[in-house]
């Protein structure tokens with residue numbers, strides 16, 4: 001448990017953005033849920049825990065409790081779609097753009 005408490009802030013810095021008060025991130029499964037440090041859970045990915053995946057920064061991502069408990073290994077890896085090298089503030093804008101595009105297709 002102590003390990004995952006240290007890991008979460010790092011994951012937020014890697015995949016999320018800071019809204020001025022706290023770190024937020026989208027669920028990596030792409031369900032649209034916005035997570036904070038209380039609601040986020042740590043998902044083992046790309047190597048699942050049952051295959052020996054470790055709880056390290058390069059084998060974890062943030063997911064909502066509901067998606068994480070479904071344990072779908074091949075669900076949309078939204079966090080992998082984020083262009084690498086984006087600053088946290090740019091990631092938020094990027095997500096917003098994806099949503100706008102999704103809704104405008106309807």
Ligand SMILES: [Zn+2]
Nearest residue numbers: 027031064067
């Ligand atoms: Zn989710």
